[in-house]
Amino acid sequence: MPQITVDYSADLADDFDRPGFAKALHEATVEIAAAKPPACKTRFRPTEDIVVGPEAEGHSHVHVHLALLAGRTEETKARLTEAALELLRTYLKPAAGIVLHASAEVRDLDPSYRKFEG
Template identity: 35%
Template sequence: MPHIVIEYAAPLREQLDVNTLVHAAHQGAIATGLFNPKAVKSRAYACEDFVLGESDASTGSFIHIRVSIMPGRTDEQKQQLTQSIGQGLSAFVGAVGCVSIEVAELHQPSYFKQEH
């Protein structure tokens, strides 16, 4: 844990290296020291269809990162996490209309994980 899921406007594939984006977010989470580095899982998905405000998909762009974690972190630790990931994304901010990051706590009683 955590799971880092990055959604981004598909046209950004032409402007930025998505692999570098994923690694930057991943390293940002690890840099906090809040998690076992081997437990951090990161991935990205392109959003083909989207609307931003009153614009169409051809005139806007976004990166949204959701970091899902188990309960128990303080608000300060969650803020440290978003700031650390955000610092790692600073190289992408100029090319993107909007970058947002959220930390969400998983519902531990209903979370299932099986490892082999």
């Protein structure tokens, strides 16, 4: 915990400092949501195809999913999503002419969530 997944348009790969973003988001998650630094885990999933409205060209998408153990207030979750979006502005610079659609959400992990380290 937290489990962070970032889905992003594959055409953004060269314009997205993913390690820098993950490190900064981990720091924000520790500060805002009281997570423990070694517990922060982020995976990035490139998406080959994206269609926005009627158009398949000229648009890119990034969505940040943050899953935390239950107990954070709605205010804390909102602060964390805002921080994620602000960090995207810093670590992602899409090419000229690309319309970027960025979003983020924080949700509670299901009570069945378990983990182990080996």
